[in-house]
Amino acid sequence: xxxxxxxxxxxxxxxxxxxxxxxxxxxxxxxxxxxxxxxxxxxxxxxxxxxxxxxxxxxxxxxxxxxxxxxxxxxxxxxxxxxxxxxxxxxxxxxxxxxxxxxx
Amino acid sequence: xxxxxxxxxxxxxxxxxxxxxxxxxxxxxxxxxxxxxxxxxxxxxxxxxxxxxxxxxxxxxxxxxxxxxxxxxxxxxxxxxxxxxxxxxxxxxxxxxxxxxxxxxxxxxxxxxxxxxxxxxxxxxxxxxxxxxxxxxxxxxxxxxxxxxxxxxxxxxxxxxxxxxxxxxxxxxxxxxxxxxxxxxxxxxxxxxxxxxxxxxxxxxxxxxxxxxxxxxxxxxxxxxxxxxx
Numbered sequence: 001x002x003x004x005x006x007x008x009x010x011x012x013x014x015x016x017x018x019x020x021x022x023x024x025x026x027x028x029x030x031x032x033x034x035x036x037x038x039x040x041x042x043x044x045x046x047x048x049x050x051x052x053x054x055x056x057x058x059x060x061x062x063x064x065x066x067x068x069x070x071x072x073x074x075x076x077x078x079x080x081x082x083x084x085x086x087x088x089x090x091x092x093x094x095x096x097x098x099x100x101x102x103x104x
Numbered sequence: 105x106x107x108x109x110x111x112x113x114x115x116x117x118x119x120x121x122x123x124x125x126x127x128x129x130x131x132x133x134x135x136x137x138x139x140x141x142x143x144x145x146x147x148x149x150x151x152x153x154x155x156x157x158x159x160x161x162x163x164x165x166x167x168x169x170x171x172x173x174x175x176x177x178x179x180x181x182x183x184x185x186x187x188x189x190x191x192x193x194x195x196x197x198x199x200x201x202x203x204x205x206x207x208x209x210x211x212x213x214x215x216x217x218x219x220x221x222x223x224x225x226x227x228x229x230x231x232x233x234x235x236x237x238x239x240x241x242x243x244x245x246x247x248x249x250x251x252x253x254x255x256x257x258x259x260x261x262x263x264x265x266x267x268x269x270x271x272x273x274x275x276x277x278x279x280x281x282x283x284x285x286x287x288x289x290x291x292x293x294x295x296x297x298x299x300x301x302x303x304x305x306x307x308x309x310x311x312x313x314x315x316x317x318x319x320x321x322x323x324x325x326x327x328x329x330x331x332x333x334x
Contacts, residue, residue, distance in 0.1 A: 003166075003172060004139075004140065004141055004142075004145055004166060005145065006172045007162055007166060007172050007175050007176065008145060008148060008149045008152060008153065009152075010172060010173075010175070010176035010179075011149070011153045011155075011158065011159070011162050011175070011176055011179040012149075012152040012153045014176055014177075014179055014180035014183070015153050015154070015155050015158060015179060015180075015183040015186065016209075016210060018180075018183065018184055018186050018187035018190070019186045019187065019190045019209040019210060019212050020190075020206060020209050020210075021187065021190075022187065022190040022191040022194050022209065023190065023194060023202065023205035023206045023208065023209035024202065024205075024206075026190075026191060026194040026195060026205070031195060033326075033330065034321070036195075036330060037320075037321060037324075037326060037329050037330055038317050038318070038320075038321060039188075039191065039192045039195055039317075040192075040221070040329045040330065041289070041316070041317040041320035041321070041324060041329060042188055042189070042192050042221070042313060042317050043192070043217065043218045043221040043222055044276065044279060044286055044289055044290055044293070044316075044320070045289065045290075045293040045312070045313045045314075045316030045317045045320065046185060046188070046189065046214065046217075046218070046313045047214070047218055047272050047275060047276045047290075048276070048289075048290040048291075048293035048294045048297070048316065049293055049294070049296075049297040049308075049309050049312045049313045049316065050157075050214060050272055050309070051269060051272050051273060051276070051294065052294035052295075052297060052298060053294075053297070053298050053301065054157070054269070055266075055269045058265045058266050058269065059262060059265070065262075065266075066266065066269065069266035069269060069270060070269055070270075070273050072270075073266075073269070073270040073273040073274055074273050074277055076274070077273060077274040077276075077277035077278065078277055078281060080278075082120065083120030083121075083123070083271070083274050083275070084119060084120035084122075084123035085123075086270055086271075086274040087120070087123040087124045087127075087267050087270045087271060087274070088123055090266055090267070090270040091127060091263050091264060091266060091267055091270070092263075094262075094263040094266050095259055095260060095263045098259035098262060098263060099259065
């Protein structure tokens with residue numbers, strides 16, 4: 001099979017299986033409160049691990065680009081700017097930052 | 105609320121996610137096309153795999169000529185977190201059946217999971233609304249990217265790479281602001297992931313997510329974390 005097709009199908013299968021297994025069994029499970037608490041904490045820890053240190057690799061050459069973006073997004077979220085507007089404003093500000101980087 | 109009303113409500117809640125997914129999908133398409141994917145392969149991967157970071161890593165590895173098995177194994181490790189997220193989401197849902205669960209499982213990603221988990225909703229229809237809107241916007245981003253890539257300057261496609269992180273940060277900040285224990289937990293998990301990354305490489309994402317939640321069992325009050333949903 002073509003190399004890229006093999007990569008796409010292989011990735012599709014190994015990504016779907018972990019998602020699928022809970023769908024087949026979760027109805028039969030009844031979690032005790034301690035497990036509920038553990039599961040409810042996952043969104044916070046997953047987001048923390050996804051952001052740090054990945055955000056510093058947004059630009060492979062300039063690590064601070066991602067940091068600036070994260071600080072801008074955090075500041076806007078702190079001021080309760082709507083989610084969609086935060087994304088657009090962060091991208092726009094990064095384009096502005098990229099435009100002035102060559103001058104330093 | 106009827107099923108349809110819940111689904112439409114979910115779609116509406118998913119709109120902010122599309123603001124991040126369309127530009128990020130364009131960014132992914134830029135890498136995929138550079139790696140030698142055809143337009144059809146680029147869009148199919150978004151539809152079939154539907155994993156932001158996983159797809160970008162896979163396309164980058166194709167670009168550097170890695171073996172197919174190495175790419176597939178890396179994707180498995182990087183996307184193993186969806187197992188945990190899928191359990192969380194389905195555990196919160198109270199009106200589903202197996203076929204709907206299977207559809208929901210395929211469209212479970214970081215943002216739809218985080219948005220739904222941190223809300224009071226418990227309907228599969230709301231979740232499908234959020235998730236399918238996000239999924240289609242990710243595919244739409246890839247499609248736009250394939251056709252418009254040559255027209256966009258590099259600084260614009262580079263800037264698009266921040267959009268997923270902007271979503272992550274924006275979803276997390278309200279909880280940090282509201283609860284100091286969550287803020288400390290987020291900080292601890294971030295440090296854990298940086299340290300473990302030195303030893304575990306790609307495994308550190310899932311390991312620090314689970315270790316962080318274990319730490320949270322001790323430092324976050326039950327009332328806060330179990331308050332919303334029964």
